[in-house]
Amino acid sequence: MVVMSDATSTFVQESQEDIQKLNNALLDLEDDPESSDAIETVFRVAHNLKGNFGVMGYTSASNLAHAIEDLLDCIRDGELAVTPERMDLIFSGVDLLEQMVDEISETGETETDPESTIAAIRASIDDETAADDSADDGETPDDNRDVPTEALADAIELEDAEDVYRIILELEDTGSPQVDAMFVIDSTKDEYDFVRTAPEGEAIESGEFDASFDAYVTTAGDVDSDDIETFYEENRYVDAVAVERITDVVVAEQTGETADEDDGDDSSLNHSSNEVESIRVNVEQIDQLYNQVEEMVTSRIKLRKIIEGSGLVEAEDELEEHGKITASLQDTVLEIRLVPLKKIVGNFPRVVRDLAREQDKEIDFQMEGVDIEMDRSILNELSDPLMHLIRNAVDHGIESPEERERKGKPREGTIRLVGERDRDRVSVTVEDDGGGLDVEKIRNKAVEQGIMGEDEVKLLDDSEVYDLIFHPGFSTTDEVTEVSGRGVGMDVVNQVVRGVDGSINVESEPDEGTSITLMLPVSVAIVRVLFVTVGDETYGVPIKNIDEISEFEDVTVESVEGQSTITHDNRVYPLLSLGDRLDVPDAEHTTDDMVVRIKDSVRQVCLRCSDVVGQEEVVIKPFEGVLSGAPGISGASVLGEGEVVMILDVDTL
Structure with missing residues (x-):
């Protein structure tokens, strides 16, 4: 490039x-x-x-x-x-x-x-x-050269000590007169208060002028015709220029009187200037700034470990202040990186229109809440999955007009994309009023494709059956179309969403439609985590997911159908041993002395670990490649000493 x-x-x-x-x-x-x-x-x-x-x-x-x-x-x-x-x-x-x-x-x-x-x-x-x-x-371009003074008077609101000039421009023969003219006009706008041209701008853009045209400008009184001529003569596109001062005529048109050139006072103009409220910044510069913030967070962890136990109270106070500044800078940079959802879905209406015409379907596509903002890196990952969901909805969700009529439905189907924000999470839903997912067909295909056994698949409830469409290569269609195949590619959608610490929920009703919701973080992951040990290994659990920490000896463990459980407030929580789940070497020779209970809104479960060793804000880097979407792990963090710590994804553990 x-x-x-x-x-x-x-x-x-x-x-x-x-x-x-x-x-x-x-x-x-x-x-x-x-x-x-x-x-x-x-x-x-x-x-x-x-x-x-x-x-x-x-x-x-x-x-x-x-x-x-x-x-x-x-x-x-x-x-x-x-x-x-x-x-x-x-x-x-x-x-x-x-x-x-x-x-x-x-x-x-x-x-x-x-x-x-x-x-x-x-x-x-x-x-x-x-x-x-x-x-x-009717007229040749030259017929439009002379602009009536009343038209100029309507276009100009004169301030004190302003003059109006008519500038007659002749252009060099470069072979691109309209392009040259537009450059000249842009230069004029930069230098003077531009009013209009004759012929008007549209005619000049179209080349409808005879190698010359007029420009009308206003200037403050300290600029004279010699200055204007000099400015244009130095312009590389202009071959000749003449200047005519026409202030008296224009003022007379505005006031109904003849203006006296000497009547004005000598006071200078107080032109109000607009403050610059926004600038364009290359995204690479923003990414570089964010990377530097990440390094500051990691450096702070290292400093804390150096200072801890040193007894230097002043140093600890300064470190605390440093942490506040870093957190504020982090928030500012994250806000800068936020981009509206509409940036990646703006072309979806056109996509739906073209696909519907190809398939002779009638579809009303609606978008709501697309002004919500998310981190640019997350949006970049989200573009292809959302496009796949939209194409699936057109291809397999919405029925043909004739089939919809047979079902007693309107000929025109509806697809909606809806974005909503709830604190630090965003939901993006793609829903259609089409045929819905066929639960029994999905069960049969899962058995046919060797994904699950017949007895096993019968035990699944509908929501668990819907999750089968995210299995790699799964499809309910015998022939995959060029547009999509419901299920084909959905594993990639799931993988991408999980890779950015998101989740997917599917709901469907026969002949009423399907709704697929992606739950995603607003910004990239710098989060406070609790460090826990399992044997000789250390893992991080996001603090936002934790409800309570207890010593193992303070809880009552019961066995329900072979599963260890803990009861809290009359609710039963499965107790998972991190050593077993993460296959930690020699975990059976260590003592699991701590229990971490996860918030019900995340997952109704308790985690058993060896010890709890502190908490810290860390930068979580999602895995890429073969490790992307690995169940139970959302990413990794590099601590101050260079130690790599895995961050647990409790929802998929």
């Missing part, structure tokens, strides 16, 4: 955002062709894309965006109707623009040739309409 300039990087980011806006606005237009808001939004975004491509010198992309804009203009004027075929054509053009932006992002250039798509779009515009449009233009 090439290193892009700041201007190109900004252009790519803004173009990607505009293309997503355009896709969603087009979907709104397709859903409601009479919506004036939808068509205006579509037209405005397409126009913006065209201008940006032109200014950056990507002529072929600008030409394609221009063709799309012209087609949309005909729709806006009522000359062409919104039809599925016409919308397909527009969407294909938008897809091509997206492809070209991706190429620019990768190489700084685009090699895609859009001429065939441009020709198809132009052909779809009625010849008579195009001829009428040409006839309606």
